[in-house]
Amino acid sequence: MVLTAPPVKARGLVKRYKDLLAVDQIDLNVNAGEVYGFLGPNGAGKTTTLRMLLGLIMPTAGRVELFGRDPIREGARALDGVAGFVEAPRFYPYLSGRKNLQMMAALDGGGRSERVDEVLALVDLTDAAEKRAGAYSHGMGQRLGIAAALLRGPELLILDEPATGLDPAGIRDMRVLIRRLAREGITVLLSSHQLAEVQEICDRVAIVRSGKVVYEGPLADLRGASGQSYRLHTSDDLHAADIARAATGIHRLVVAGPELRFQASEADAGALSLALGHAGVAIYTMAPTLASLEDLFFELTEGTATGNRQPAVDVTSTPKATQ
Amino acid sequence: MSHAATAAPPAQGTRRRRHPSTLTVLRWELRKLISQKRTYLGLALGAIPPLIFVVFWNFHEGPDRHGGIFATEITQSGLATPVLMLLFESAFLLPLIAALVSGDIVATEDSNGTLKTILTRSVDRGQVFAAKTFAAMVYAATAVFGAAAIATIAGVASWGFHHVVTLSDTVVSAPEGLLLIVAANVFVLIPLLTVASIGVLLSTVTRNSAAAVVGAIGVVIVLYIVTAIPGLESIHPYLLTEQLQAWQGLMRTPTDWAPITHSAWVCALYALPSLFAAYLVFVRRDVAGD
């Protein structure tokens, strides 16, 4: 007997636009209370997936359940306890920010209108509340979107690139807010094409590329999987670089300031150290580093990996790591 | 499996929310209309002709008074003004006003992206559709009655509340005349709400406000052209444009109900399939516009 259905459960989601498979067999599981990152480059299918979750567009195949309810079949009932927006949140330009929120409160079934001031204050829009929403700056509109979502008192918050167009302070506030919401037990599904945005706040991520999930799991696991990256500092870095270039199994060699960086297997790195010693280049440091998440992200989403470097990720939750 | 999930386990009981009534959604649709300039443009379009007419007539009353059936009756009773105005506006202006808002009501939210905003609250698509359709119709009715009220007030203020001559040259008392004017405006609403239904359909399907407004009024224009084609007289009774004049049956004694009942079912044949198709499209379509 299922007592609490998970906030998000999607199986085999497909969305086809003519010849384009915008979303291609995506499975998602978001558990209660977690902050889940949905990462991918432009056009990967993030927004399309979120639209299907919210019942805004019809999946070509597959099904969605939010807390066990299908938004396509059950309509608004399936969105009970769910709030959020896809792409930039949109409001009625001829109504004030406050009026817009009052309408949202009414369309939520009323009863929450007293919270309008509260959420306006929360996103720092109290002073602009009487202004026409059409006269809001992009960032203000984004914040009004957050306010409108929180007005629903959601248990699941679906946010599509919420930090887009926010200034640095706004981005920081957004992060703080999401963390706070998570602490209060709200489940957050957050899409982003910026790893940095997700890195600090997400418990787990799905990385999508061309409509497919290429990785799902904790970011830490993704990082741990990379391993074989080295920092090298020697008595003669230029010479060392020449030697490394000539050596076999040394990849992605870069001169980074006073040191070199490269990727290699342990054995190849060892061979390089011998070659350096042989050439009279003293090794001050040769240390394995963790590849930056950014690198891994690019590798997964742009497919720069030539096949020999599959992230051998131990994905315990779902066996989803492919190329 | 899904039965277990929808059998409302305790945790979901707390999640169950209140949902707004369709009346609430309608109220906000009307509030949105009230806050938009376009709304007043349409209302003014209906209200200005009677004002211009009355002012013009008052200034030009004299030897070169225009001829026509109403020429003498206009100054005999203020109640002739709303009848003449209805005759004039019902042909094209009122359908245009009905199209103006109905063609816009779904499409504009599509292009503004606000449709996704309201559809992620606690309202079903059917509710939004019903509220929008009803709002477009309330608007058409407001425009019609607003124009009629202004024509009546301006007419009566200029020429008095006297008995009035009907289209079949009989005389009806002033109160009876007023009643007939109200009834005529009610009946002219039937084809106008039909135009609005077509507007809602085009608004839903084209997702483009201008295209829908032009399309709805285009349907009216095309039907007028069809009326002008010789040899097609037999289909005239089934053209929507003919129904726009059915109210004139009221202005005869005895009241000619035939065109009115005929108009009612002909209009239903246009309006109901339009609304049904629009509904089906609206509840199933992708809302991805931005």
Ligand SMILES: Nc1ncnc2c1ncn2[C@@H]1O[C@H](COP(=O)(O)OP(=O)(O)OP(=O)(O)O)[C@@H](O)[C@H]1O
């Ligand atoms: N309504 C539509 N009609 C046709 N193609 C579409 C439509 N919506 C999205 N697509 C296509 O689907 C693909 C995925 O788009 P989507 O908006 O989901 O990407 P995204 O991951 O959200 O990207 P971004 O980071 O730029 O927001 C893109 O190639 C896009 O062109």
Ligand SMILES: [Mg+2]
């Ligand atoms: Mg997107």
